[in-house]
Amino acid sequence: MPERIPVQLSGRSYEIILGRHLDRELLSCIETIKPHGVLLVSDQNVFARHGARYEALLAGAGAIRRLIVPPGESSKSLMQLATIYDAALAPPALERSSLVVALGGGMVGDLAGFAAATLLRGLPLLHIPTSLLAMVDSSIGGKTAINHPAGKNLIGSFWQPQAVLCDLTLLDTLPAREFNSALAEIVKYAVIGQEPALEDFEAHKERIKARTAGRLDEIVAACIRHKARVVAEDEREQTGRRVLLNFGHTLAHVIETRCPGRFLHGEAVAIGMVAACRVSRRFAGLDAQSPARLAKLLASCSLPVKVPAELTRQELLAGLGGDKKREAGRIQFVVTPRFGRAEVASLALDDALLDCLLEQP
Numbered sequence: 001m002p003e004r005i006p007v008q009l010s011g012r013s014y015e016i017i018l019g020r021h022l023d024r025e026l027l028s029c030i031e032t033i034k035p036h037g038v039l040l041v042s043d044q045n046v047f048a049r050h051g052a053r054y055e056a057l058l059a060g061a062g063a064i065r066r067l068i069v070p071p072g073e074s075s076k077s078l079m080q081l082a083t084i085y086d087a088a089l090a091p092p093a094l095e096r097s098s099l100v101v102a103l104g105g106g107m108v109g110d111l112a113g114f115a116a117a118t119l120l121r122g123l124p125l126l127h128i129p130t131s132l133l134a135m136v137d138s139s140i141g142g143k144t145a146i147n148h149p150a151g152k153n154l155i156g157s158f159w160q161p162q163a164v165l166c167d168l169t170l171l172d173t174l175p176a177r178e179f180n181s182a183l184a185e186i187v188k189y190a191v192i193g194q195e196p197a198l199e200d201f202e203a204h205k206e207r208i209k210a211r212t213a214g215r216l217d218e219i220v221a222a223c224i225r226h227k228a229r230v231v232a233e234d235e236r237e238q239t240g241r242r243v244l245l246n247f248g249h250t251l252a253h254v255i256e257t258r259c260p261g262r263f264l265h266g267e268a269v270a271i272g273m274v275a276a277c278r279v280s281r282r283f284a285g286l287d288a289q290s291p292a293r294l295a296k297l298l299a300s301c302s303l304p305v306k307v308p309a310e311l312t313r314q315e316l317l318a319g320l321g322g323d324k325k326r327e328a329g330r331i332q333f334v335v336t337p338r339f340g341r342a343e344v345a346s347l348a349l350d351d352a353l354l355d356c357l358l359e360q361p
């Protein structure tokens with residue numbers, strides 16, 4: 001039986017439906033939403049593998065028009081957004097009751113989500129995440145965005161979907177590097193959430209890496225429940241609760257900006273989390289063994305844990321200086337005083353912090 005995980009938001013609650021072979025659940029979502037026409041947004045990789053199946057399933061929802069963008073982060077752009085608007089508004093134009101279906105990873109989810117948020121002042125949206133990262137992270141919580149030459153995700157909005165349909169069989173075609181990269185985000189939930197979950201991950205990592213049904217389903221469900229809870233408590237990042245999900249992301253953002261194209265997001269987060277553990281050890285009382293424990297676990301998932309040698313102290317400082325969290329020579333940094341707990345620390349942006357971040361494990 002599929003699991004139904006609610007995201008409780010006043011007036012706009014929705015469900016994340018998690019399971020395998022969710023065709024019946026998709027049909028029942030369509031029956032509930034009763035859209036007049038569908039705009040299916042996907043990328044070429046995903047559409048080639050799964051598009052025909054979903055177009056057939058969506059056939060009962062009225063005319064389908066599709067917009068298939070090239071894969072990769074560069075499609076999260078104003079240009080591709082404009083092609084979605086053009087497809088949606090070409091006669092006969094979509095109506096307020098038409099449904100946008102985002103079939104893809106986080107890139108497609110963010111792009112199609114932002115199009116849904118802005119077309120005709122907001123169209124209903126259905127997420128069908130196809131990457132592990134999209135299942136455990138980006139499809140939950142309503143953040144949508146495109147990139148701008150000035151930076152990532154600078155143009156966006158909060159727009160909650162009607163439902164998220166997480167069919168784990170879609171992961172069968174996901175490339176290994178993409179899968180492993182998302183394991184970093186899964187480990188992050190364990191580090192900031194509950195330590196037993198980390199022990200569980202360590203004990204079963206071979207089966208998780210092998211995408212074994214059952215074990216993978218349980219861990220994905222645990223991550224979704226965690227994020228759904230956090231989003232319900234702090235939908236718009238106002239109470240500080242949602243910020244804790246940024247554990248490891250401060251250094252990761254600097255690495256992604258300074259070494260473009262070299263690391264997938266989760267890979268940069270893996271490096272960032274190990275560095276955040278060193279910072280936590282120095283400034284937040286984390287025990288001495290934990291940074292190495294986390295580095296070992298992440299490395300065993302084929303994830304990098306070393307800060308790239310070419311990242312200089314000046315670049316790091318400049319990168320952190322551009323970070324939203326910096327204020328008057330200090331930085332708001334997510335630390336873990338012990339695995340299973342996270343909090344925000346205000347740290348001086350000084351040599352001690354830079355040394356700690358740049359230290360090799």
Ligand SMILES: NC(=O)c1ccc[n+]([C@@H]2O[C@H](COP(=O)([O-])OP(=O)(O)OC[C@H]3O[C@@H](n4cnc5c(N)ncnc54)[C@H](O)[C@@H]3O)[C@@H](O)[C@H]2O)c1
Pocket residue numbers: 043044045046049071072073076104105106107108110130131132133134137138139140141142143144145153170171172173174175178265
């Ligand atoms: N909105 C949020 O809250 C949020 C949170 C985290 C990340 N993000 C965004 O998510 C994006 C990253 O997401 P991602 O890692 O899923 O990247 P992605 O969407 O670019 O997908 C990664 C690659 O995997 C391919 N792919 C996806 N599913 C597949 C499948 N089932 N079979 C075969 N290939 C498949 C894609 O074509 C692509 O080449 C970034 O743009 C990031 O900013 C958003």
